[in-house]
Amino acid sequence: MIEMQDAAYGYGAEPLLSGLSMHLPPGSFHFLTGPSGAGKTTFLKLCYAELLPTCGSVSLFGHTATGLSRDGIADLRQRIGVVHQDCRFLDHLPLHENIALPLTVSAKGGLVQDANLAELVGWVGLSARANALPPELSGGERQRAALARAIIMDPDLILADEPTGNVDWEMSLRLLNLLVELNRLGKTVVIATHDLALIRAAKQKVQARVLRIQGGQIMAAGADL
């Protein structure tokens, strides 16, 4: 699904990440951890081609990221659901339209059906808030809405960047359960987090592989995780 061969990326002269070689098989569940600024978000951005490697190669669904056209990248993103820490909503649209946005902008725009959308909004527990504007939502509600938007296209891969960063423990577990449920449906899940308690909680529910980014390199985490 995603394969990196000696990939590297840097914002300046010094590479932030280098020598990235790894493979994310379909249906797997990965945690990505490491200190703040280690490059977790950069790694995820390489996974959905918002950033392209400065050397080495990143292959997404069999396509080399650097060889994709802008339309090719857009089409690829329809197969990837991304949950950002800051959610990134369109504040002028009500929640249900934000959740349906990937369908609206895709060739499948005509498939936005009220019943399916309502079911999805209900699945993340936001039925009562469907018509609210994003600024009116709490942190937890925004994260659940972002998750609903990420999966509305029935993507093969879900990338979540600190999805529990702004919510309490109870809401963190709720979001984790939703992601575990999606993994059981066959989706590949990658969660970037520095919340070790969340990782431990997840490992009781799902077989997850934990990767650690440190010093610009990616490696398997220690036995404590």
Place this chain on the structure above:
Amino acid sequence: MSIRGNLLALVRGDGQADRVVPRSGQSARLTLATAAAMAFLAVFAMALSTASGRLADRWSDALAQSSTIRISAPAAEVEAQTWAVLTLLEQTPGVQSARALSDEDQQALLAPWFGPDLPLDDLPIPRLVEIVETPEGYDSDGLRQRLAAEAPGAVLDDHDRWRRPLAEAAGRLRLLGGLALVLILGATAAMVTLAAQSALSANEQVVRVMRLVGARDSYIASAFVRRFTIRALTGAGVGTLLGLLAVAMLPSARDTAALLTGLSFSGASWLWPLIIPPLAAATAFVATRVAAFRTLKGLK
């Protein structure tokens, strides 16, 4: 999405896509006002162009078809020389017909300057002979030489001296009117481009989110293109209507027959300004599309 696809989307409309980009009041007002003002000016440029075109055609036609012989001679010789001139003209190739103007005709010609009661008998007014030429025309130099020999008081005025520069000036005025239209379209395109770039910059976050969830550049561009095209069409429609009303209220050409008072449309040419709103919309369509794709290329 191709240009054809963009055009189809433009005609069909997409309510959901329209809602994705928030309405920005400033760029909307700027586009509407610019399109209206430019269309208003375009109507006048078009009126100037068509009026000067009519004038140029009229003068050119007159230049090509008629000329005058002026006979200034002592009163006793006027009739004889007029007869000699008419006889000579009958034998001149290229002259279709010739006639001496009567006193009434000459009085009517002078009436606008001297009034209807001019005593022609008391004034040394030259006799005028009007010539209508065949399409091939006559040899004016040859005619002048024969007139000098047979009617020394006769002077050929083929109107060339004064009508040709006027016809040329009117023709250039028509070109200037066309050039003004092109400049107005160019200015409209520049203003719409600026407004579109401003709207795209103001909505950069929206565009980033759309890219993030898988929107193609053509989809994002079409949301802006459709909006700006409709604004330009609406603004230009209003401007054209106001321009037509203003032109219609100008004084009628029948009163004085001068260029400025004749700055209007006639007959079917009143339909010409109706091309301005679609032309403005097409300009906005192209300008916004180019601006949108250029801006989107800078975003990941």
